[in-house]
Amino acid sequence: xxxxxxxxxxxxxxxxxxDDEQNQLELLSFNLTQNGYSVTTASDGQEALDRAxxxxxxxxxxxxxMPRMSGIDVCRHLRAMPETKDIPIIMLSARxxxxxxxxxxxxxxDDYMTKPFSPRELVARVRAxxxxxRPSLMSDVLEFEDLKLFPASKTVERDGEAIALGPKEFKILxxxxxxxxxxxxxxxxxxHVWGHGVYVEDRTVDVHLxxxxxxxxxxxxxxxxxxxxxxxxxxxxxxxxxxxxx
Amino acid sequence: xxxxxxxxxxxxxxxxxxDDEQNQLELLSFNLTQNGYSVTTASDGQEALDRAxxxxxxxxxxxxxMPRMSGIDVCRHLRAMPETKDIPIIMLSARxxxxxxxxxxxxxxDDYMTKPFSPRELVARVRAxxxxxRPSLMSDVLEFEDLKLFPASKTVERDGEAIALGPKEFKILxxxxxxxxxxxxxxxxxxHVWGHGVYVEDRTVDVHLxxxxxxxxxxxxxxxxxxxxxxxxxxxxxxxxxxxxx
DNA sequence: CCTGACTGTCACATCAGTGTCACATTCATC
DNA sequence: GATGAATGTGACACTGATGTGACAGTCAGG
Numbered sequence: 026x027x028x029x030x031x032x033x034x035x036x037x038x039x040x041x042x043x044d045d046e047q048n049q050l051e052l053l054s055f056n057l058t059q060n061g062y063s064v065t066t067a068s069d070g071q072e073a074l075d076r077a078x079x080x081x082x083x084x085x086x087x088x089x090x091m092p093r094m095s096g097i098d099v100c101r102h103l104r105a106m107p108e109t110k111d112i113p114i115i116m117l118s119a120r121x122x123x124x125x126x127x128x129x130x131x132x133x134x135d136d137y138m139t140k141p142f143s144p145r146e147l148v149a150r151v152r153a154x155x156x157x158x159r160p161s162l163m164s165d166v167l168e169f170e171d172l173k174l175f176p177a178s179k180t181v182e183r184d185g186e187a188i189a190l191g192p193k194e195f196k197i198l199x200x201x202x203x204x205x206x207x208x209x210x211x212x213x214x215x216x217h218v219w220g221h222g223v224y225v226e227d228r229t230v231d232v233h234l235x236x237x238x239x240x241x242x243x244x245x246x247x248x249x250x251x252x253x254x255x256x257x258x259x260x261x262x263x264x265x266x267x268x269x270x271x
Numbered sequence: 272x273x274x275x276x277x278x279x280x281x282x283x284x285x286x287x288x289x290d291d292e293q294n295q296l297e298l299l300s301f302n303l304t305q306n307g308y309s310v311t312t313a314s315d316g317q318e319a320l321d322r323a324x325x326x327x328x329x330x331x332x333x334x335x336x337m338p339r340m341s342g343i344d345v346c347r348h349l350r351a352m353p354e355t356k357d358i359p360i361i362m363l364s365a366r367x368x369x370x371x372x373x374x375x376x377x378x379x380x381d382d383y384m385t386k387p388f389s390p391r392e393l394v395a396r397v398r399a400x401x402x403x404x405r406p407s408l409m410s411d412v413l414e415f416e417d418l419k420l421f422p423a424s425k426t427v428e429r430d431g432e433a434i435a436l437g438p439k440e441f442k443i444l445x446x447x448x449x450x451x452x453x454x455x456x457x458x459x460x461x462x463h464v465w466g467h468g469v470y471v472e473d474r475t476v477d478v479h480l481x482x483x484x485x486x487x488x489x490x491x492x493x494x495x496x497x498x499x500x501x502x503x504x505x506x507x508x509x510x511x512x513x514x515x516x517x
Numbered sequence: 518c519c520t521g522a523c524t525g526t527c528a529c530a531t532c533a534g535t536g537t538c539a540c541a542t543t544c545a546t547c
Numbered sequence: 548g549a550t551g552a553a554t555g556t557g558a559c560a561c562t563g564a565t566g567t568g569a570c571a572g573t574c575a576g577g
Binding site: 059060145148149152155156165175177178179180187191192 | 317320339340341344347348351354356452453454504505506507510512514
């Protein structure tokens with residue numbers, strides 16, 4: 026009975042945080058969770074990279090020194106992959122590793138914090154970075170082409186006409202709208218929309234996408250249907266995209 | 272139960288006030304209550320944020336320095352969430368923290384007061400801010416489509432015809448009318464209408480909504496019933512909406 | 518005590534949204 | 548084009564959420 030706020034929050038912001046120091050990890054994770062973020066943790070560089078690719082979080086927090094792969098390297102890898110290259114990153118480093126600040130920002134980190142810092146400080150930075158790099162996350166309407174989605178009223182309209190969507194379809198569309206162009210695999214959709222650990226067939230995603238497409242494209246008046254904004258990437262997944270390459 | 276005074280119309284305005292100084296908190300809370308506001312208090316930043324998300328008050332008063340999370344941070348968080356981003360905020364700070372005024376207004380506060388000030392002064396500011404940012408609240412009537420609700424007389428009419436509502440139904444409708452379109456979860460309704468901490472079944476909300484709908488839609492004369500203005504958002508809650516899709 | 522207005526809970530009827538199948542299409546590749 | 552795999556989609560049974568009438572409890576005012 027107390028999940029209301031998180032559940033009610035229209036868009037859950039996903040944070041991936043990686044640190045090999047277990048206490049630190051738990052402390053920060055707890056604080057982020059308390060602030061309404063959906064947190065995933067990793068305790069070494071390799072794991073961080075794996076989780077990042079899989080979850081496509083909205084922001085990633087990396088410790089500088091980690092086993093198996095340093096934060097710097099993780100950062101480089103993330104920046105090299107098209108799906109993750111735009112995810113904002115905050116680097117953390119222990120005092121004494123300073124001077125690396127330049128290097129950190131150099132490999133593409135969006136912010137850099139030196140330990141020790143208070144969890145509050147981190148939460149504030151996260152918010153600041155998100156506002157800077159993903160303003161759409163903070164907005165109360167998601168738009169793409171002639172499509173508008175209003176999280177507060179759980180309403181969608183296309184070309185001015187209201188569209189009725191089921192909860193799942195609504196969530197899928199919200200997700201796609203957060204990063205137009207980004208291809209989401211069936212597994213990523215299952216994770217984000219159905220929740221991690223829920224078990225349903227992959228094909229279920231297809232069916233929901235079919236329903237979503239039908240709802241979005243069918244025009245009530247007898248006019249011709251609207252162009253499809255959802256692109257199927259064979260072997261990969263789905264993405265929002267205008268001007269389908271036929 | 273029939274006080275008639277100018278403050279009557281303010282009965283439904285909810286104020287959240289957060290200050291870690293207990294005396295101050297009680298003093299201000301008392302004065303606001305005396306002026307007809309419905310007051311909720313919080314004694315630290317985190318609590319303020321939680322209460323704010325849960326209650327969606329009409330105005331929030333934040334002390335600058337508080338344990339667990341500063342007023343500034345609370346402000347940032349509130350501004351970042353779609354549901355709370357439009358709630359007006361008044362920041363309070365002790366003398367000596369001045370100069371932060373800019374920062375306060377920067378993170379989105381609507382007004383800024385330096386301690387010490389008289390409770391009367393605060394009440395005046397609250398009134399001013401509300402008039403500026405939520406004129407509908409200061410009006411004598413809440414309207415939506417052909418529906419009118421008069422807070423002062425606790426009466427409702429639809430399409431000119433008076434509608435009799437029970438207290439609970441009236442409160443529910445008041446809430447919905449304050450933010451047409453906004454989806455309220457059963458839990459939010461329970462908090463607002465029944466009060467925080469009161470335990471009743473979720474389903475009770477459904478029953479009251481059913482009664483409310485019946486009261487609003489049934490036309491006394493034999494004419495056809497009126498269209499339903501309350502939208503059920505399956506899995507989420509209820510909201511006011513004209514032109515129900517479908 | 519009664520009465521009438523309001524409430525909170527149940528129980529039962531419905532219904533919308535889901536997950537799967539099965540079969541039709543499309544696509545990449547040879 | 549032939550072929551196998553991937554995707555599109557109508558149909559359908561099922562389940563959990565919601566709508567609502569009925570009923571008993573509470574409370575203020577006679």
